[in-house]
Amino acid sequence: MQNIGVDLTRISRFKNKNYPFAQRILSNEELEQFQELNEYEKVLFLARAWCIKEAIFKANNAYADYSKITLKKENNRWTFKQFSISISHEGDLLIAFVIDNGDKYEKNSL
Numbered sequence: 368m369q370n371i372g373v374d375l376t377r378i379s380r381f382k383n384k385n386y387p388f389a390q391r392i393l394s395n396e397e398l399e400q401f402q403e404l405n406e407y408e409k410v411l412f413l414a415r416a417w418c419i420k421e422a423i424f425k426a427n428n429a430y431a432d433y434s435k436i437t438l439k440k441e442n443n444r445w446t447f448k449q450f451s452i453s454i455s456h457e458g459d460l461l462i463a464f465v466i467d468n469g470d471k472y473e474k475n476s477l
Contacts (some may be wrong), residue, residue: 422465
């Protein structure tokens with residue numbers, strides 16, 4: 368059985384988030400990328416990371432420590448372990464939809 372997770376957030380919620388917040392939700396690799404961005408890009412980066420990681424947690428609550436999740440963009444798609452991830456944003460809204468492929472992923476990895 369596959370579990371799904373969905374999260375919707377307002378990008379503007381992340382305008383005034385400080386560095387300790389970023390440290391709490393971003394992995395070390397993501398923090399390095401975050402520090403190189405301009406202010407607008409930082410807001411979108413945090414909102415996107417939060418939204419995707421919330422959806423991952425909703426699909427599989429074993430991933431409660433967001434700083435241990437490193438999201439990567441490969442072939443124009445966001446990836447993390449066995450999860451299929453889709454995001455979209457329009458105006459101030461950002462939505463993430465995640466499918467935990469679980470056992471299917473494990474079998475294909477062997």
